[in-house]
Amino acid sequence: MSDFGPGTEVSESYGETTVDVPADGWLGLLTRCRDAGYEFFDWLTGVDDPPGGFTVVAHLYNPVARRQVLLRTRVPRDDPRLPSAVGVYRGANWHERETFEMFGVIFDGHPNLVPLLLPDGFEGHPLRKDFVLAARVAKAWPGAKEPGESGQGSPSRRKTLPPGVPAEWGPPPTPGEDTDA
Amino acid sequence: MSGYFGSYVLVAALLAIGVAIVAGALFANRLLRPTRPTAEKLSTYECGVDPVGEGWAQSQIRYYVFTYLYVVFAVDAVFLFPWATVFAAPGYGMTTLVEMFVFLAFIAIGILYAWRKKVLTWT
Amino acid sequence: MAATDLPMPTVGPVSRLAPKPMRFVLNWGRRYSLWVFNFGLACCAIEFIATSMSRHDFIRFGVIPFANGPRQADLMIVSGTVTDKMAPAVKRLYEQMPDPKYVISFGACSNSGGPYWDSYCVTKGVDQIIPVDVYVPGCPPRPEALLHGIMTLQEQIASERLSDRYVWSRSHGEDA
Numbered sequence: 268m269s270d271f272g273p274g275t276e277v278s279e280s281y282g283e284t285t286v287d288v289p290a291d292g293w294l295g296l297l298t299r300c301r302d303a304g305y306e307f308f309d310w311l312t313g314v315d316d317p318p319g320g321f322t323v324v325a326h327l328y329n330p331v332a333r334r335q336v337l338l339r340t341r342v343p344r345d346d347p348r349l350p351s352a353v354g355v356y357r358g359a360n361w362h363e364r365e366t367f368e369m370f371g372v373i374f375d376g377h378p379n380l381v382p383l384l385l386p387d388g389f390e391g392h393p394l395r396k397d398f399v400l401a402a403r404v405a406k407a408w409p410g411a412k413e414p415g416e417s418g419q420g421s422p423s424r425r426k427t428l429p430p431g432v433p434a435e436w437g438p439p440p441t442p443g444e445d446t447d448a
Numbered sequence: 449m450s451g452y453f454g455s456y457v458l459v460a461a462l463l464a465i466g467v468a469i470v471a472g473a474l475f476a477n478r479l480l481r482p483t484r485p486t487a488e489k490l491s492t493y494e495c496g497v498d499p500v501g502e503g504w505a506q507s508q509i510r511y512y513v514f515t516y517l518y519v520v521f522a523v524d525a526v527f528l529f530p531w532a533t534v535f536a537a538p539g540y541g542m543t544t545l546v547e548m549f550v551f552l553a554f555i556a557i558g559i560l561y562a563w564r565k566k567v568l569t570w571t
Numbered sequence: 572m573a574a575t576d577l578p579m580p581t582v583g584p585v586s587r588l589a590p591k592p593m594r595f596v597l598n599w600g601r602r603y604s605l606w607v608f609n610f611g612l613a614c615c616a617i618e619f620i621a622t623s624m625s626r627h628d629f630i631r632f633g634v635i636p637f638a639n640g641p642r643q644a645d646l647m648i649v650s651g652t653v654t655d656k657m658a659p660a661v662k663r664l665y666e667q668m669p670d671p672k673y674v675i676s677f678g679a680c681s682n683s684g685g686p687y688w689d690s691y692c693v694t695k696g697v698d699q700i701i702p703v704d705v706y707v708p709g710c711p712p713r714p715e716a717l718l719h720g721i722m723t724l725q726e727q728i729a730s731e732r733l734s735d736r737y738v739w740s741r742s743h744g745e746d747a
Binding site for chain 3: 384385386389391393398400401402403
Binding site: 476477478479480481482483484485486487488489491493495496497 | 669734
């Protein structure tokens with residue numbers, strides 16, 4: 268279909284159609300697409316776009332016309348709420364659960380918005396850009412062989428923190444140890 | 449072993465030897481194995497997660513066909529084999545033969561039922 | 572029940588007092604009759620399956636694949652990434668295996684976290700939760716590497732003494 272409704276921006280790149288819509292037009296766009304033949308709900312996920320917010324992306328497929336379309340909307344970072352697509356596509360259920368646990372986007376009207384893949388007791392939303400990968404700090408890269416890459420050089424050299432870790436993050440220095448060696 | 453109880457004593461001896469073999473194997477195992485009891489080891493196996501629900505499940509009644517075919521063929525065979533060894537001996541006359549054929553007629557009706565229900569053909 | 576209420580681990584008297592020739596025979600029986608509870612979690616499971624098939628058959632080593640469950644297995648091969656969500660299940664299934672039991676960690680992910688060592692949700696090596704006897708490195712290791720790992724484990728079993736493994740006092744000083 269060529270017209271995806273009011274408020275949408277359609278763009279084409281490499282033969283793929285992408286439709287951007289503000290958050291309040293999300294359900295309307297999904298419903299229009301479903302009624303126009305895009306009946307297969309492929310996936311729904313999020314993208315962390317600093318500093319603005321999250322982009323929620325859905326991919327639909329029309330099995331009769333064999334065409335696909337990518338739908339996008341933005342939610343602000345401090346209040347990431349979006350109406351749930353479960354009423355339009357039943358298959359969005361678990362995709363929205365995963366987007367909720369990985370990014371923290373809350374889907375209003377979702378019947379069971381609990382974490383899906385993460386273990387019990389996991390704190391935080393891992394796929395956000397400001398989520399610190401603690402393992403890189405706690406443990407040196409196991410595959411390093413060259414001196415200096417895994418701290419095998421002289422202990423007096425200041426260790427550079429791995430990328431993605433803020434400067435003050437790390438295990439506390441043991442008492443009595445000179446931190447500025 | 450002879451006498452009235454001869455064959456029964458034989459069966460009892462065979463049973464005792466069987467039990468002794470099994471008990472001996474388990475006893476040898478106890479003498480050889482390490483024992484490390486933990487609380488987790490006694491938990492019910494449920495693929496690593498906590499078991500839910502009861503251990504009882506209900507079978508479906510449509511599997512009666514297997515029981516039925518078993519009765520028709522295997523129980524029939526159990527009766528046929530001893531009969532086949534003695535029916536021609538002196539003292540067992542025409543009555544023995546006719547009795548067995550009456551029994552086989554009942555079995556044949558059962559097989560006819562199975563045939564009509566199409567359970568005897570490959571699907 | 573508290574862990575302190577359970578009796579200490581012991582080894583049967585014949586096993587403990589066996590002279591060397593008898594121990595040789597018992598170890599021989601144990602190492603050539605391993606039944607594998609293959610814990611296939613990821614891509615290394617495919618290599619494990621390839622090792623169990625006809626080309627690199629490990630049944631000729633006496634290792635029978637695909638035990639019916641942990642209760643009938645004596646070797647656990649952890650192949651693939653152990654995630655934090657799966658880790659309690661791995662631990663519990665290891666505990667449900669009867670002794671004597673052995674563990675082979677197959678592949679980089681179960682050795683030390685592998686290529687996903689910095690993930691938010693990966694256990695950095697299965698030896699953080701269960702004791703491992705043999706580590707097979709690789710990503711994924713070749714089937715021949717698993718055969719080598721199994722042979723290494725069999726050599727370990729050949730030279731072991733069960734009471735050293737299960738009775739603390741035997742291997743830590745005091746003569747039982």
